[in-house]
Amino acid sequence: xxxxxxxxxxxxLVVDTLRGGGIRFVTLEGGTIAVAKASRxxxxxxxxxxxxxxxAG
Numbered sequence: 001x002x003x004x005x006x007x008x009x010x011x012x013l014v015v016d017t018l019r020g021g022g023i024r025f026v027t028l029e030g031g032t033i034a035v036a037k038a039s040r041x042x043x044x045x046x047x048x049x050x051x052x053x054x055x056a057g
Contacts, residue, residue, distance in 0.1 A: 015025070024038035 019025070019038075022038045024036045026034045026036065028034055
């Protein structure tokens with residue numbers, strides 16, 4: 001297993017866990033990622049990953 005595979009899986013697990021707990025990630029102008037408490041459940045991290053710079057889905 002390549003280190004990148006472990007990193008990608010860990011990243012997805014962390015993001016999915018946070019999103020499941022009501023945390024929302026928003027990409028702002030310039031590529032900055034903001035974190036906020038969501039008012040309802042969000043889609044899984046796999047829906048967000050292609051939008052995060054430097055993280056290929």
